[in-house]
Amino acid sequence: MMKVNICRKCRICVSGFPNVVGCVDGTQIKIKAPNVNEGEYVNRKGFHSLNVQMVCGPDFCITNVVAKWPGSVHDSRIFKESVLCREFENGHIQGMLLGDSGYSLKTYLMTPYLNPTEAHMQRYNTAHCRTRVLIEQTFGVLKRRFSCLHSELRLSPQRACVAVVACCVLHNIGINRGDIISNSDDNDLNVAEDVDGVVDMGGNGKTVRDHIARNYF
Secondary structure (H helix, E strand, O other): OEOOOOOOOOOEOOOOOOOEEEEEEEEEEEEOOOOOOHHHHEOOOOOEEEEEEEEEOOOOOEEEEEEEEEOOOOHHHHHHOOHHHHHHHOOOOOOEEEOOOOOOOEOOEEOOOOOOOOHHHHHHHHHHHHHHHHHHHHHHHHHHHOHHHOOOEOOOHHHHHHHHHHHHHHHHHHHHOOOOOOOOOOHHHOOOOOOOOOOOOOHHHHHHHHHHHHHHO
């Protein structure tokens, strides 16, 4: 597992969404069929993979990555059991993450309304989508930069995890040096949500989300 602390001063400002420190999502990295616990690595699309959680900033830099889970594991479980989640729970990081409807709604993790009934809710969802697309774009840039992440890693799960983390580190070095790969015209940038199950929970999170929707949108 690789963990890079989210910069406390970093904020994403897209479509007027306030106080966002990152966008979180999981991406499936295809691997060869492992010899041990093979079934755990078969994702819902039917191929062997790792489910890698990443958080990105506004410049496609990867600020946090967890590469250790089989492809069958749900995004929400990966986040719930991550060090990053504990840091938010303990108040060590100020600000919010944006995630899709596969994540639990928390005071620090905003998800879209499942059934928006008012105009401000719809505007919130539109702004949420336009901001959260940054993580989809980051996946696209990363996989274009390292085609092995888009095709298949012919490695054991343990070595594949190391390779993914190494690609993320090199990706960040490229970003920091101004080596930017275009994020246009790629299927990986589709903003449509593709989640295996929907979670919409958390009383306090709902209050925060309603406040943001009413006061900002």
